[in-house]
Amino acid sequence: MALTDRIGMDENTMNNNRESSELDRLVDNIMVAIDADEYAIYSKDVIAEFRSPANIGPIDEADGNGVADGLCMDTMEIWIKVEKDRITRCTFYTDGCGATIACGSRLTKMIIGKTIDEAEKLRAEELEHSLGGLPEDHKHCANLAIIAFRNAIRDRREKMARNEEDRD
């Protein structure tokens, strides 16, 4: 008895399996090519961060919310939650490129736990440096994250000022 009969595999199943393993190989080759392209452009930290970003999506009843629009037409939005002047949560969302996703994700990680005053000092160059650098045509992505974050801080301060006024 043929082996295929013994294991209950007919010609169609074999052909399907062969086709799917060829497809798997093709997909693997494409992924290797994409990886090579990405690594030629971005640092490994940028790739790791945009492939597995943290702190995505809005915070309900955020204490501060900021948006920034880039000349590239991409947008970054940041939400913060603050307790006793310390940032306890920070999230982001962007419709931008992979570098922007990496910048948003890394920024949230860098500023959670800091006071507003400490976090406000974070500069685009530091954010970029923490990611191992950005290509020349993606340096503005770090700026976009910083501007959105500073707008979130401004929103927080304006809310606090309004609350103070309401109390007076």
Ligand code: FES
């Ligand atoms: Fe527009 Fe990255 S933010 S290309």
